[in-house]
Amino acid sequence: MGNTDTRIADVPDVDERDRRNFLKVLGATGGVAAASEFSLSDLRGTVGGESAAELATIGEAIRADLAGGLDADLLSSAVAGVESAVAELPALRAAGFPDERGTAYQELTDPAWEAYHHLAEVGLFASAERHLPEFTPEHVRATATELVRTEFATAALSDLGFDERERTAVVVDAVTENHRLAHWVSTASLPADPEGYDPADVAPLHQRALGGGLLWIDELDQQLWQREVLLTEAMLDRGLWDVKRILGGTYLVVDAARDLAGAEELSDSQLTAALAGGSALAIRGQEALETDLFRISDAERAPMGGERA
Numbered sequence: 001m002g003n004t005d006t007r008i009a010d011v012p013d014v015d016e017r018d019r020r021n022f023l024k025v026l027g028a029t030g031g032v033a034a035a036s037e038f039s040l041s042d043l044r045g046t047v048g049g050e051s052a053a054e055l056a057t058i059g060e061a062i063r064a065d066l067a068g069g070l071d072a073d074l075l076s077s078a079v080a081g082v083e084s085a086v087a088e089l090p091a092l093r094a095a096g097f098p099d100e101r102g103t104a105y106q107e108l109t110d111p112a113w114e115a116y117h118h119l120a121e122v123g124l125f126a127s128a129e130r131h132l133p134e135f136t137p138e139h140v141r142a143t144a145t146e147l148v149r150t151e152f153a154t155a156a157l158s159d160l161g162f163d164e165r166e167r168t169a170v171v172v173d174a175v176t177e178n179h180r181l182a183h184w185v186s187t188a189s190l191p192a193d194p195e196g197y198d199p200a201d202v203a204p205l206h207q208r209a210l211g212g213g214l215l216w217i218d219e220l221d222q223q224l225w226q227r228e229v230l231l232t233e234a235m236l237d238r239g240l241w242d243v244k245r246i247l248g249g250t251y252l253v254v255d256a257a258r259d260l261a262g263a264e265e266l267s268d269s270q271l272t273a274a275l276a277g278g279s280a281l282a283i284r285g286q287e288a289l290e291t292d293l294f295r296i297s298d299a300e301r302a303p304m305g306g307e308r309a
C-alpha cells in the first residue's frame with residue numbers, strides 16, 4: 001500500500017505562523033527548518049518524552065478493559081479496507097461530479113463502519129472516554145509529542161498513502177486548531193437540555209469523532225449529485241482532502257484496536273496517542289468537510305452559468 005500514489009491536489013501548506021504555533025505547543029526549540037521545508041521528521045530529535053508515562057498509564061487501563069474482547073480478524077480486514085478506500089480517492093477525484101446518484105462514497109466507508117460497530121459493541125469507545133482526558137491543550141500537546149517522538153503514527157499514515165507533506169499538514173492542523181478540538185467534550189460534560197436531548201443518549205466522544213466523520217463521507221453521494229451546480233472543482237479538491245483526513249484518523253484508531261486485539265506492536269503510550277490522535281484527525285477532517293462542501297455561502301458558490309474553477 002505504501003507505494004500507491006494517493007496524493008490529493010489541494011493539501012494546504014504549513015505557513016510560518018502555523019509552524020511557530022505548532023512548535024510552541026510542542027515546546028520544540030532550535031534547529032527546525034523554515035515553513036517551506038518543515039516536516040515532522042525535522043522534529044523527531046527535538047521533542048522530549050515527558051508525557052509518555054502518563055499516556056502509558058491510560059493505555060494500560062484501556063488494554064485491561066478490552067482484554068479478550070476484540071476480533072483481530074475483523075479489525076485486520078477493516079484496516080485493509082480503509083487502505084483500499086484511500087487508494088480509491090484519486091479515481092473518485094478524476095470522476096468528478098456524478099451524473100446520477102450512486103453509492104461510491106458510502107462504499108468507501110463500509111469497512112470502517114464494520115470496525116466502528118464492533119468497537120462500540122465491545123466497549124472501546126466507552127473505555128477511551130473513561131480513561132482519556134478531553135482535548136485540553138495539555139492533552140493535545142502530550143498526544144502530538146508522542147506521535148512525533150516515536151514515529152509509529154507517521155509510519156502508519158505513510159503506509160496508508162500520506163506523503164511527508166500530507167502527514168505534516170494533518171498533525172499541524174490538529175495541534176494548532178486545538179481550540180476547535182476543545183469543543184468536543186465527553187458525554188458527561190454535555191449540558192442537560194430538557195427540551196432537546198438527553199446527554200445519556202449521546203455516544204462517547206471518540207465514537208462521535210469516527211462516526212460523525214463517516215456519516216459526512218456517506219452524505220457526499222447525495223451532496224455531489226444534488227448540489228453540483230453550487231460546487232466548484234476547487235471545493236471538490238478540498239473536500240477530497242478532508243475525506244482523506246477522516247479516513248486517516250479512522251485508520252489510526254482501527255489499527256490501534258487491531259494492535260489491542262493481539263498484535264501488541266504498540267507501547268501503552270503509543271496506543272493512547274493513536275486513539276486520541278486518530279480521533280483528533282477525524283474531527284478536524286469532518287469539520288473541514290462540512291465547511292468546504294456543505295455549508296458554503298453565496299459568495300463561495302459556483303457562478304451561475306460560469307466556469308467551475
